[in-house]
Amino acid sequence: DAKTTQPNSMESNEEEPVHLPCNHSTISGTDYIHWYRQLPSQGPEYVIHGLTSNVNNRMASLAIAEDRKSSTLILHRATLRDAAVYYCILRDGDYGGSQGNLIFGKGTKLSVKP
């Protein structure tokens, strides 16, 4: 599986934007970029995913570099409830195959200061 590299930790102030980077230099053409986050004492939850184009949903935006070797998860206005570990994961786009599981790294621990 292609690997991702993320900073161990980041800090943000409440109500400010947060940009969480992820490097994936060995990404293949069929790999989608998925982001999950894990709030304290909870299981991970899906945030967003994309292939080539930038993506937006109610939780966040995903900006993908033109060469796809890096991406950035953007939280437009961080709240205290966004304090979590954020995981960037590559997933083969051949859904329905045997590669159903997600491979997690250590992620980025985001702290949000009031």
Next chain:
Amino acid sequence: DTGVSQNPRHKITKRGQNVTFRCDPISEHNRLYWYRQTLGQGPEFLTYFQNEAQLEKSRLLSDRFSAERPKGSFSTLEIQRTEQGDSAMYLCASSLAWTEHEKLFFGSGTQLSVL
């Protein structure tokens, strides 16, 4: 639908005892996953089922670990002769196969402490 449910939330046991955890997935989901997570690490894949068939097992799943999903609904994970190194959070997730990008939905986990 209340999401993925795991029981118990916490389990304390003595070394050498057997423990069993239960996971109830989202009702229409046909895939069910087990992960293990230790402090400061991301979740590590253990095994997954599609309906009642166990399709993949990680090398982390030693002979003391066994998982079942007898009717393709709930699943159990049993650890025999527990060791202190088994202390971790055990997470269950479910998904609907053959859907676009197959999002995984996780439970809150069972925290195991082996004394």
